[in-house]
Amino acid sequence: MEAAVVSALMTNIVARLFAVLEKRYDQLSALHDDIDSMKAELHLIAGAMEDQLSQKGHTRAVERISMTVMRELAFDIEDCLDRFLPCAACGEEAGSIGDPVYFVDEIQKLKKRLEGAHQQKTNYGVKGGQQQDSQDRQGHPIASHDADTFEEHHHHHVGIEKPKQEVVDLLEVEGEKLMVISIVGFGGSGKTALTKAVYHCPQVRRKFLRRAWVVASKHKDDAKGLLTAILQQLLPSEAPAVLPTQQVPQLQQHIIHHLQARSTRCLIVIDDMEHQHWKAIEPIIYVETLSRILVTTTIHSVANKCSSVGGYIYNMRTLSKEDSKVLLKKKVSLLGGSSPDLEDGSAAIVDKCDGHPLALVSVANHLLGESELTGKFCKDTSSCLGSHMDKNTHGDFTKLRQVLVNNYSSLSGGLKTCLLYTSLFPNDRPVSRKTLTRRWLAEGYIDGDLEAADKNFKELIDRNIIQSIDESNDGKAKTCKPHGIMNQFMLHKSMSCNFITSFGDKNRRRFRHLVIENHTNDTTSGMDHVAVPTSRSHNRLHNLVDSLKGKFANINTFTNTGLVSKQLRPRSLTVFGGAGEAVSDLTSCELLRVLDLKECVGLNEEHLRYIYKLLHLKYLTLGSSVSNLSVELERLHCLETLDVGKTQIVTLPVEVINLPHLAHLFGKIKLNKISTKNCKKFMQGKSNLQTLAGVVVDNNSRFPELMVHMKKLTKIKLWCEITSTDTNYTILSEAIHRFVQAGMGNPVGYRSLSLHMNDCSKDLLHRHQVDNTTATSKKPVCVSSLKLQGSLSQFPQFVMSLRGLKELCLTSTNLTRDDLSTLYTLKRLVYLKLVEVHLAGDLHINLGNFRSLQRLRLAVQESRLPTIKQGALLSHLVSLQLLCKDLLGPSDHLQMKSFGRLQEISLDSMVSKETIELWENEARMHPKRPRILLLKRVGPAGKYVANDQGSLELPMPCGCSDRCCKADQGSPEA
Known part of the structure; x- marks a missing residue:
């Protein structure tokens, strides 16, 4: 590794x-x-x-x-x-x-x-080397099912009864077509254990008289072997005579013919399935039969394929803290409730293992080797968990290490580095997808643009290595985090390889990325979520390296040339909480590319006085204690991303947005007066800004003049604080019109417009006349997302010209039913959000309306629902959010069966228990059994965020990912 x-x-x-x-x-x-x-x-x-x-x-x-x-x-x-x-x-x-x-x-x-x-x-004979223990003799990764099997024999089925019954219930759903239930989750999460519990359940054995269990990972690139193994168990008497001479198509037809015979129902389990196995079973899933297939996999896209025809996806859930404690107590009887000391120690282990069954079993086995178990030993084990997983290759952590190394080793080189990079963030601090991808780009770990970075991110999500926490309007992960145990392992490897360390590490000059967590003068503080590797063997290795370097002919380290003295060599510095004096001289890290001070407290302008000397800086984000930025910031020539969204900064030097590489600016800022010189630069169209979210436009702002010349702008957010009598009112209206029209020649690209309007600017959009060319062109205007907040006198007609609009968010617009009825002409609309609009019971969705809609979010005051008439099949709707604390159950106004692909229903967490039960029962009767989610309102703005209770954990429908409740946190990147 x-x-x-x-x-x-x-x-x-x-x-x-x-x-x-x-x-x-x-x-x-x-x-x-x-x-x-x-x-x-x-x-x-x-x-x-x-x-x-x-x-x-x-x-x-x-x-x-x-x-x-x-x-x-x-x-x-x-x-x-x-x-x-x-x-x-x-x-x-x-x-x-x-x-x-x-x-x-x-x-x-x-x-x-x-x-x-x-x-x-x-x-010294350093060649290809010994083989890594993450591979088998043919060079294939050891399958994660081995770890799941290990877990099945050791975790006493803690917390398995409820999931088992949910899967059994899915197997009993009536249907004339073959149903594939895909159980997907991170390695070691218990997929195989759960499947075996279902497979051997008496209820299942009585219903499926013929059963077959095959381990797909034992048939790498061997479709014939996989299919033969299935037939050998379904037809043990016929298999020896007919199978040896048959090829893949014949074997597939043999299975299909047998499944179509209605005399006997069959259950086929394909354990540890990957992409290469898909073609072998693809023809089988379209069979009309009462038989069922259970698939386990670590890959979401594999699960989606397998369950694409009338199937289900069941996402493995981590163990709760209570179940985790029970598992430890069952494995280690000494961890009873009689000793507060041991209870404290077990709590530390439970937190670190983060509900991962195999990790808990591994730690428990390690504890069993201690003759006199104490809370301190438990805590020490917890703090050194990464080291145990890395070094204990033939002991209690062997299986766990295999799972983690296999996940890492299966990635390409670039993805490996991206995964290592996620360990910069403590596991209790989910990180924004956009923060992560932009930092990857700034560090040079992605060869390409944001699209390429998003592709890498998606692959890590798909492989279940990192998990989505919240989702954006388009269904993409908004925030994420690695699985807790993976985070511990990656952090240990990152520190061992001089990739990441705490600022308190005495050898920090050797490392590429520094993290400060609540720094004090104690050099051992910081990065308290993992133990800093300062063991004797670690130091001995560095001494050996230095000795070996000295033996190399003509090998003087770069430090010895005099170019580096006491200065640090990190490429990123990330601060969580108080930084103390650690940021008093940021110029000691002169090669920084990323400076993330968003969560830093106690930072002031004095700390940032010489920040302009960080000439390599590409990514800069600042926290709430910063209220001013110097014009010297214009010397940060390489800066690509600037985020001041959490700061108290009101005005930003206009020179900053003229930086040659600045592509993304986040905050709510005004631009100070613009000199004639700067104005000319913008007139020449040299601005590189792609994202500007956002700018406050008042009667003194000259920004509308500049906006017209921002040719690369694709996402803009504006707070309009002007009146129709202001001189720049017309200019802003024209700039918006030009931004919308700029996409005419490129209908494929993404463009987003967000407007917050006051009472004096509510007619801003009505100045536009609908361009006949725009309204009738076969090529839609390239604005994919439109967000309007604030009272409108009437619905802007120009919106109807945005034929390519996919996302529409209306907040506190006070529009009427007649105004909203015009939305039905937006045939490509995928996401619709209506917040605090008095429409409940007045919005009628008829047959043919919203034919592309996938996500509908209604946050209203009334308890009645909109009327969705019989036959109005919203066939693509996967997410329905009805956020009203006085909401009652489904009624005649809303026919849930109209939503054939519904995956989730979100409710206000303040609704009554009776309401939750009504919706839960309705969901159970739905063919897709959508999941019920609870959201809560927080803050003065009443934003909805994830509730601690999360999902009511109904079985997952086809195509959904392992995600928690949605959150609309109104961040600058939202």
Whole structure:
């Protein structure tokens, strides 16, 4: 695994290095041969490290030292690049690279170090290495079902009865077509244990007289073997005679023919299924039969495919704290209630294991080896859990380690680094998807744009390695976090590989990413969610590395050149809570690309006085204690993302939004007076802003003039505090019109407009006349999202020209039923949100209305529901949110059976228990058994956020992901 970490980091650094140097070839032509040589060598070494992942066994000490040396070399190469080329994207705009001769000399030294490291690997016999224990002899990852089987025999079925009954109930749902129930969850969460409990349940055995259980991971790329294994159990007497000569299509038809025979109902279990198995079973799922298939998988997209035809997806839930305690007590009898000391210790273990059954079993087995168990020992075990999982490869944590390493090793190099990066965030602090993806880009861990970063994020969600917490209007994850036990393991690996550490670590200069948590003068504080690896063996390894480095011919570390003295080498600094004096001199981290102070308290302008010296900074976010930013900020040439949404900043220097690379600006700010010089820059259309969320426009604002010239703008949020008599009222109206029209030539792209209007600006949108070209064109205007908040005198007719509109949010607009009836012409509308609008009982949805609608959110004061007439089939609706504390049960106004694909129903958490029961019963009678979610109102604005009670945990319908209650928190990124 160490090889994978180093390889992932080096591959990224190498690619970036040579892409930049090749651009500078004319200026650095003397380096041409050296560049080619280094490029080949580094790619070979990175490849050799990756090869170590395909083998089994444990790395030798010399191999670990070699990997550490290579990591340090990769870091030094990156340091060299950043110091001499402050802004690679700008070329000459960023200034000279310094002394080219000195730069050539440094590159040559690095080249010699690389050659020496390669030679030392040969001298010490560092080759492909021993095989990693995460792989089998054929190089395939060990399947997670092994861990689930281990868990089944050891966790005494704690918390399994309710899930078992839910799955059994799904098996008994009547239907003439084959139903596939997919059980999906993170490795070690108990999928196989649950499935076996269902499989051996007497109720199921009586209903399904023929049954088959196959482990798909034992048939890698072997469709014939998988199908044969199924038939051998369904038809044990016929199998030996007919199967050996049949090919895949014949085996598929044989299974189909048998399932269609109504004399006997069959139950087929396919355990640990992956993408490569899909084609083998695809023809089977369309069969008309009373038989059933149970599938377990760690991959959501696999579950979606399998259950796409009238099936269900059942998402594994982690154990509650109470069930976790019960499991520990059953495994370790000494953890009874008689000792408060042991209760405290067990509570620490429960928190760290985060409801993961296999983790709890592993820790329990470890505790059994202690003759005199104490609360302190339990707490020590908890704080060092990452180390136990990493080092205890043949003991109590073996199976757990296999699951975690398998999840990590199955990822590509870039995704591995992205996953490691998530361990920067404590597990009790879910992180925004947009924060994470933008930070990946700023760090250079993603080769591409936000779309590419979102693709990587989606893959981690799909593989169940990180879990969605809240969702945006479009159904994408809004916030997320890794599974608790995965977070612990990744954090330990990150710290062991000099990737992440606490600011209090004495060796912090060696690390790439620093985290401060409630820092004090005590150097051991900070990052308290994991133990800092300062063991004797850890220090011994560093001493060995330093000794080995000294033996390399012509290998002087970059530090020895004099370019780095006491300055730190991190690329990111993230602060949670108080930072103390740790941020008193941010310039000591001169190579920072990411500075995240959003959750930092006690920060002031003095701390930020010299922030403009961080010339490499690409991502900057500030917290609530900041009230002012200096105009010097315009010197942050490389800045790409600036988030001041949590600050007290009212006015922002206009020079900031003219930064050449600034693409995303979040907050609620006014722009100060604009000089003629700056105005001319904007008139030339040089602004690079893509997201501006947002700007306050009053009667003194000149922003409307600038907005017209922001050619790259795709998302804008405006607070309109102007009247129709203001001079810039017409200009703003025209700027909005141009923003909307700018998408005409590109109907595929995404554009978002959000307007908060006061009583004096409620007619702002009525100044637009509907453009006949816009209204009749076959190509829709490219505005995908429109959000309007504030009273409107009438519904803006220009909205009807937005034929490509997919998301519409109306908040406190006070529109009438007749106004809203015009929405039905928006045929592509996917999400509709109506908040605090008096429409309950007056909104009639008829046949043919909202043919594309997938998500409907109604937050109203009345308890009556809108009328959805019989036959008005909202066939694509998956999410229905009815947020009213006085809501009663479903009535004749709303026919839930009209929503054929409904997956979830959200209610106000203040509704009565009787109301919850009514909706729960209605959901149970629905063909898809949608999940009931509870949301609560918080804050003066009455925003709805996730309730602690969460879901009522009904069985999941097809296609849903493992998500908690929605939250509409009104963040700058929302």
